[in-house]
Amino acid sequence: MTAPWGASDGGDRADNQDRWDAAVTKNRRAQFAIVADGMGGRPDGARCAASAVEAAASYLALAGHKRNRIAAADYAMRLPSYVQRHLAQARADGSLHPESAATFAAALVVGDIAWLITVGDCRCIVVRNGDVVEATVPHNRLATALRDGEIVPDQRDRRDLGSAVTRWITPAARLASRTTVIAVPLETNDQIAVVSDGVGEVAGPALVARMLDDLRTAGEEAAARELVSYARRTSAPVADNCTAVVLRVESVIP
Structure with a gap:
């Protein structure tokens, strides 16, 4: 497996509350990519995102030991609850504000399946070869409006609805029913991008x-x-934090 890689830019915000991690597991049977984005307007956003990524990375580092699809599926499904328990513990020991929150995404590749959480x-x-095989839908009011057939008349409405997040990860609440997990069959040379909304809303x-297909040989x-650079340039002078992991x-290992 080639090592995944990430990049991040604070954009035009006062601080960068995005965090990321990515790795190939030690036995080289799995790899993962994680992005978390601290929610603006809430305390400890950057710390919440960092804590979520730290917990997820420690959990997913063991995913390569799951030798079959059923075990890997169960492991992927348990990730959000594991992260939430980690945040709750940080809240209990006073290292994380109880009202902090972050949005979160992870891709876990085990064998010939990618789990998108x-x-x-x-x-x-x-x-795959420059085409979209699967893309998760953002948990925000714009996605809900489009799903429900509501009319979204102008660009400003789209921006406002797109920034109104409807799900998040927090140390103060359970989230089992508020998580999306998708299984995607893979082929050799498939690529996966995990991005924060600062990239996803622009590109x-x-x-x-x-872009991934054009830059395949570059790595x-x-x-x-x-x-990240494209999102930063396109959104200036009001660019959000921008993070992408690829x-x-x-090769596919059944």
């Missing part, structure tokens, strides 16, 4: 797919940096 408007996009799945680091499935 999201809470909020961070997104996972699976790409939709189709554009992300084209995952170059692709992640270009996604991994490639070098």
